[in-house]
Amino acid sequence: MFIKNTWYVAAWAHEITEAAPFSRTLLGKPVVMWRNADGSITALPDRCPHRGAPLSQGRIEQGQLRCMYHGMLFNSDGACTHIPGQSRMPPGADLQRFPVVERNKWVWIWMGDPELADPSLIPDTFWLDSPDWRYRPDYMHYQVNYLLISDNLLDFSHLAFVHEKTLGGSAAYAEVRSEIDKLPNGLHIERWHMDSTPAPFVTNLVGWTHNVDRWNIYDFVMPGILLMDSGSARAGTGARQGNRSEAVEFRSAQALTPETEHSSHYFFSQAHNFSLDDASVTDNLHAGLLAGFKEDWEMLHAQARVLDLDPDFKMMPLGVDTALGYFRALVNKNLAAERKLSAAA
Amino acid sequence: MFIKNTWYVAAWAHEITEAAPFSRTLLGKPVVMWRNADGSITALPDRCPHRGAPLSQGRIEQGQLRCMYHGMLFNSDGACTHIPGQSRMPPGADLQRFPVVERNKWVWIWMGDPELADPSLIPDTFWLDSPDWRYRPDYMHYQVNYLLISDNLLDFSHLAFVHEKTLGGSAAYAEVRSEIDKLPNGLHIERWHMDSTPAPFVTNLVGWTHNVDRWNIYDFVMPGILLMDSGSARAGTGARQGNRSEAVEFRSAQALTPETEHSSHYFFSQAHNFSLDDASVTDNLHAGLLAGFKEDWEMLHAQARVLDLDPDFKMMPLGVDTALGYFRALVNKNLAAERKLSAAA
Amino acid sequence: MFIKNTWYVAAWAHEITEAAPFSRTLLGKPVVMWRNADGSITALPDRCPHRGAPLSQGRIEQGQLRCMYHGMLFNSDGACTHIPGQSRMPPGADLQRFPVVERNKWVWIWMGDPELADPSLIPDTFWLDSPDWRYRPDYMHYQVNYLLISDNLLDFSHLAFVHEKTLGGSAAYAEVRSEIDKLPNGLHIERWHMDSTPAPFVTNLVGWTHNVDRWNIYDFVMPGILLMDSGSARAGTGARQGNRSEAVEFRSAQALTPETEHSSHYFFSQAHNFSLDDASVTDNLHAGLLAGFKEDWEMLHAQARVLDLDPDFKMMPLGVDTALGYFRALVNKNLAAERKLSAAA
Incomplete structure (x- = not known):
């Protein structure tokens, strides 16, 4: 049992890049993270909805994450944009994006109700990013x-x-x-x-x-x-x-x-x-x-x-x-x- | 839970020899196998009925398998033929032999009801043994x-x-x-x-x-x-x-x-x-x-x-x-x- | 389930010294032992009553054992003699000493009711300490x-x-x-x-x-x-x-x-x-x-x-x-x- 409605540190900022997905299990749930072209960070469940393969074994394709088991593709909002061999997107194919805030070199994640994810609750660690x-x-x-x-x-x-x-x-x-x-x-x-x-x-x-x-x-x-x-x-x-x-x-x-x-x-x-x-x-x-x-x-x-x-x-x-x-x-x-x-x- | 009444591959033929018993756990059950002088293969539970020692730690003696913990001896049909220190064979001393068929380099085993073990059910893999x-x-x-x-x-x-x-x-x-x-x-x-x-x-x-x-x-x-x-x-x-x-x-x-x-x-x-x-x-x-x-x-x-x-x-x-x-x-x-x-x- | 009211061998005598505490888990319970200046051996639960840290990670201080997590100190009878930052000894701070008998190079311990720990029950192993x-x-x-x-x-x-x-x-x-x-x-x-x-x-x-x-x-x-x-x-x-x-x-x-x-x-x-x-x-x-x-x-x-x-x-x-x-x-x-x-x- 873990508290869900609170900000957790998920990573140091330098761990999350545009080049490759990064995986870390948080509160018992595998999470995959990568950095978007605009510098923002996407965090999704690191589990393909199809058969549970870890998306972090996949690759970034122009800002989207490809599952390298059977090829489902997810954009930076977690929406499934391609399923090989079929055109219909079935219900349940989208992943829910976790709220993430990068502040002062720490990447904070909210694993609970996204409605409650208020960035002002994040503690101040100004010295982590101060000259x-x-x-x-x-x-x-x-x-x-x-x-x-x-x-x-x-x-x-x-x-x-x-x-x-x-x-x-x-x-x-x-x-x-x-x-x-x-x-x-x-x-x-x-x-x-x-x-x-x-x-x-x-x-x-x-x-x-x-x-x-x-x-x-x-x-x-x-x-x-x-x-x-x-x-x-x-x-x-x-x-x-x-x-x-x-x-x-x-x-x-x-x-x-x-x-x-x-x-x-x-x-x-x-x-x-x-x-x-x-x-x-x-x-x-x-x-x-x-x-x-x-x-x-x-x-x-x-x-x-x-x-x-x-x-x-x-x-x-x-x-x-x-x-x-x-x-x-x-x-x-x-x-x-x-x-x-x-x-x- | 595994299906029992079906043929499973237990080994490649070359793995089973006359020289030494071979052990593999199949469907949760340890199985010991060895090759008889006539080329046939015996497969028995790899567990001595006495105290559960693995028979595969034992040795082949003129076509029979000796448990090397306390010396019980089993013939190629699984029957116990010798118990050191006693002449009476108690009920339960015999092991049930698993049906085995060697075909095209694969050794097939039947872990379910022996009555149902019909070799004609084995899939054809002729190219495994073809020039x-x-x-x-x-x-x-x-x-x-x-x-x-x-x-x-x-x-x-x-x-x-x-x-x-x-x-x-x-x-x-x-x-x-x-x-x-x-x-x-x-x-x-x-x-x-x-x-x-x-x-x-x-x-x-x-x-x-x-x-x-x-x-x-x-x-x-x-x-x-x-x-x-x-x-x-x-x-x-x-x-x-x-x-x-x-x-x-x-x-x-x-x-x-x-x-x-x-x-x-x-x-x-x-x-x-x-x-x-x-x-x-x-x-x-x-x-x-x-x-x-x-x-x-x-x-x-x-x-x-x-x-x-x-x-x-x-x-x-x-x-x-x-x-x-x-x-x-x-x-x-x-x-x-x-x-x-x-x-x- | 283990029999408790009997003497068990806990160690060879040479394993227990004055210099450092020795830990061994016996009957599922961690036990710490050390030798006192008079040659006798103290055996206590190897678990600080405070937060469960192993006392064997601690050090001997003039015949007493210091827990090196938060500093509780125990004497050779298991009594707590010092708690940093407080003068009151709370109930439960003392540890119960296990009966120990060193005889013929073996250290025997009694993990059950101390009232029943009769040294005459220890088997004779005279040749372990005979010229x-x-x-x-x-x-x-x-x-x-x-x-x-x-x-x-x-x-x-x-x-x-x-x-x-x-x-x-x-x-x-x-x-x-x-x-x-x-x-x-x-x-x-x-x-x-x-x-x-x-x-x-x-x-x-x-x-x-x-x-x-x-x-x-x-x-x-x-x-x-x-x-x-x-x-x-x-x-x-x-x-x-x-x-x-x-x-x-x-x-x-x-x-x-x-x-x-x-x-x-x-x-x-x-x-x-x-x-x-x-x-x-x-x-x-x-x-x-x-x-x-x-x-x-x-x-x-x-x-x-x-x-x-x-x-x-x-x-x-x-x-x-x-x-x-x-x-x-x-x-x-x-x-x-x-x-x-x-x-x-």
Whole structure:
């Protein structure tokens, strides 16, 4: 069960081209995407209505997509325009195009009721397409349900343990309390760790060994989007009061999209706004992020293997689980609302 | 659910020897086969009645098969002739031998009621054992239900797309209408493509670039046997009227046998009746066929992955589906008849 | 379904260290083990009560185990001693320690009611820790239910077939009748093969080609422990009457522990009491054993694949199955008693 009436990230913009169809399974449904001559993106079910062949095995012919099993041709609106060997278009030959919005390098898709697909609901990720920020876009595939990943992202106390030698650092980081505010569609979380040792990736990046005031300030919103302002400043220079003149700042955009009940897509990036002309800084920052995210990957797959052994296991809420508990409740509330809506329809 | 009272191809004749037992799972049942001194073939369940060990892990001892777990010995009729450590033969120790007929290099097996196993029901594949034809026997394993493969073989319009660069060629091939006649146990299909570019494999084989009149004339019969006369003649030389003096002719024998609900055996060959002394022609023809069959293999596995995502998906019949629709109905009719028969028994 | 109130082998002693936690899934439950400063072993569920992360991904901190997901800390009794970010210990934070006994190089664990964990029930394997015997400890992982392996160990007639060229030898070995005595928790089996060719591994080990009197005398007890005195003596020198002066003697300890319903742990060893200073004898004996055990592994996995094809298949008891039939009945009796006990509770 997935929430349908919400915007999901389907791809990085550069993944979708005019040359060849691109396939990704989203919310259990195969989706094929390609770019039209006007730059817009078409997303259709990646399943020929005829016999279920994946259209992504097909080819683009002058902006239309040809199924390469028996040759049905679909235009950029999903309408079937040719069936070899017959002139009549039978009912059911057209495919329904998914609403898609490309914004700031992410391709957003709406898998629910197209009537409700309001682009103004898409979260702002301006730094993904700004000359003031640099980053390397990336992607990981998880063989776990996406909620295990959102749990992970909603409690940064794990940085002190999972990421001790990468993104985290001192165990004291785990003792810090976050401030958590509810948003209509998620949470706002602020976590300050004052006068702490710098995270290993910061030391790697800018050479700092002196203590820092360190922050992670982020929104985590439906269906699983993390938008974060983070950074570190020389301890005591007033970063918390707004002075970032002695700070390194980052902007992170991370998006979870379920592939199936047991697998997930994870789109991520971490941007910097200094040394913009030095590609090695971008690379170094990305390498540090990736090292940490591989640690998450290992931990979450290990966790999933344990959970699979006993479906009756009940997790035990701790103080650190306030945010993720709230988010899971929000997910369930949305799922219940959609069930009610579809039962009424 | 598989049709049982019909002849299935179990193996190529050369696969079954006197030296060692050969195992293949057919219709969900493991079967062990070996060749007797008189040249006949014994086929038994590949499962020792004692503890279920596969007899095919055993060895042939003077024409009998020894289970190499605890030593039960079975003769060529399936009768148990020795149990180590005991002299009494308990009821249930004998195995039931499956009717087998070796004909024209194929080993046919009857998995249903032995009383009904009439060898005259076996389709004629004379060219598999004729000095007038040459071919290389081959086999592929599919991880899909056999009906997806029979669908594929019952609609050659896919040649224009799946096999554009191998067995097919021009997209116009897909616009041709087949003539379809119902047979009591299958279909007879005739497909003529007049004045067309030659298929790539024909150009490869005999160097033709001129246009051809091209035919595929075949029976497709229960349980999944394709018997085809195909070829190409210089366009306008009257092949359709019977003059094949300027033609290259082929005979194809292809057989599907379910392994399980989700996997299938595919035995195939394509024979030629010219340049019989030139092995490179046989090899070239086979290589072209295999290139095409690998394209089918890719497409059908991709199709099966899409179908697996949504068991509720209903295929949409097109004009090209007449033959396969009829064949699937015939399969269902046979299955229903066998269910009725076994309910009555 | 597994018997819980019995001692299982969880590990070889050398597998459990102070340095790092060790994980093994036993009876479907992940278990983490480590060695304490006093040499004792702690075994806990390998699942953090918080969110189910495997504790074995964690680290030992001064004798306590830290979960490296969010930092919960557990002492050697399983009590939670620290939760980052909160001072209150919520109910349910403690883990229940499994009773563990280390004896003669094997680590025994009790997965059932701790009140019933009586160390005196542990079978005697003195030769695993005696200066009079030498062996190499070993382990194999099986992807089959443990009962298929205990079936195998309860009927040595298979040596003549599965192990013809390793542990077995002449087919006549399979004709020998074992003497079987029931024990309260298993069976006592005696098998003598008089005046037989020696087993290939014995010829390899000591060069004998003359005939021997050969014995396998063993207890096979709950839950799946084989304790064997075996050997060969020059034929006619009175070994059966107690004279082992012209014999080579072995002691074998083998233990089965279910991992899941479909996989098993197999701990094994074969010790010798001669040429104690010659490590090549120990290695040679072990290599011979391992060659045979790989043959079992192949046969049992092949058997499991056949059994998986048809869950309705019923095995056919033969004379050789007396012991394994009795043992399976004993297993079922124990399972029924535990079900009754747990229903009453």
